[in-house]
Amino acid sequence: MNHRKDPGATPSLGALDQLDLDRPRSRAGSDDPPPPGPPPRARPPRPSFWAWVILATFVAAVCLLLALGTWRDSLSQALIPSSELNREIEAAQLALARGELSRADGQGARERFQAVLARDPDHPAARSGLVAVREAALVHARAALAGGDFDAARQHLALARAMAAPADALAGIEAELVARQSADADIAQRLQAARDAQAQGRIEQQGDGALALYEDILRLQPDNAIALEGRRSLLAGLLRDAERALADGDLRTAGALVDRVVKADPSHLGLPAVQARLGEARAEGESARESALKAAQAELRAGRIEAAALGFQALLAERPDDVEARQGMDDAAAMLAARASRLAADFEFDAAAEAINRAREWAPGSPALAAAERRLEQAREARDEVPGQALDPDEFDSLLDEAAAAMRAGDLVDPPGASAWDLLRRAQAIAPDNGAVRRAFVEYSRRARACFEDELAGNRLGAAQACLDALVVQDRGGDELADDRRRLADRWLAFGEERLGAGEFALARRALAAARDVDPSNPRLETFAERLQRAGG
Structure with missing residues (x-):
């Protein structure tokens, strides 16, 4: 049965839904079907108000934490x-x-x-x-x-x-x-006093000298033209005096005058020229001093003690605080004292005493003087034991026998009076030209030389020094043993270096003293002494 729809009837809800599903609406709202194309995109939902509030709170919290971390110390x-x-x-x-x-x-x-x-x-x-x-x-x-x-x-x-x-x-x-x-301050009165002092030539007197008065005025009135001119004139006069002192070779006076000008007015116009000339003179003087010092040291090394002492004394007269010249005088005194010891061993008492007195004038505190004086006293005591005016010829053979026994025992120079050297000297006094005496002296020299070389090779330095003393009494103050003295002194210094490295300062000082006594002119002495002093020894 066919039913016809009433066009005027209202469709039901289900029918409307069916219509909506079966027929999409056009954008114009007509009943015509829409044109073909992609389906429309869904519109994103808009954020709500509370979402914005939460986001702003989070950002503020992060910024606050960063600020606190950056400025927490200052805050x-x-x-x-x-x-x-x-x-x-x-x-x-x-x-x-x-x-x-x-x-x-x-x-x-x-x-x-x-x-x-x-x-x-x-x-x-x-x-x-x-x-x-x-x-x-x-x-x-x-x-x-x-x-x-x-x-x-x-x-x-x-x-x-x-x-x-x-x-x-x-x-x-x-x-x-x-x-x-x-x-x-009565400036006028001060100026008059300064001018009076300048006219009277009272330039540098303490308190009331013209220069001091002008300086007092300038401390009160730095721009006082009269005081400035007066001081300038005085300083120019001091510089002229300095130039005259330079011409006379008096560098010490010239330096003191220049220093006074520098103290009063470092910007004085005439000062640079005089300072330059003073510097040149000092350089020339230092060169001349070095030459004189080297010449005196060469004289000392050559054994010409008196000539070396004269050179050192001349240097000390010009500069009393010259350390090297003073050391040279000490070395010369030590060498002269050693010569006195040899003279005493030869019973030449007057010559030994004269050498000791001269050494005391050069270096009163030299430790070598005490040793020389002891040697002289021992030699005098030994000489007093020698009988009368002449020795008994019958004693000749026994003296040679005793000398030979002393040499075999190693008593070459000690003890005084009973040493091989002293016994041979007494035998020589009895028969100066006796062949046995000459042969005995040759044997003495051979034994002393062998003793020195053996003890030095064995590094027994004290014994080597005693053997060297036995050779020295025959050398009679000459320079034939200079090489031997240098060798022994170098060994003492090497021993001192070892003790210094081990921190044994007492032994190092003893080695230095022994080396200085053996070879006072050794060039290594002062270097080692400085090292020992720096190390606390």
């Missing part, structure tokens, strides 16, 4: 100030209240405030404290000036100036200070 100092800084500020404020604006020991107000700023450059209390110190310095300067204490006023002005006080405030106080000083 902590601002919120919780350091107790140590607070104590320093309090101490500075107390020092300011007591008037202790600046102190050399760092306990003044200025120094304490600066200490705080060194740790916290932006500390407000420290900055304002320094301003208060500067203002207090100006106040104290005015008070000191009013009280007539010009020195204190100058000190407070210097402090205010160092702390960058305003120029107009400083200028007023400084002008008043100069005016007060000028009023209190």
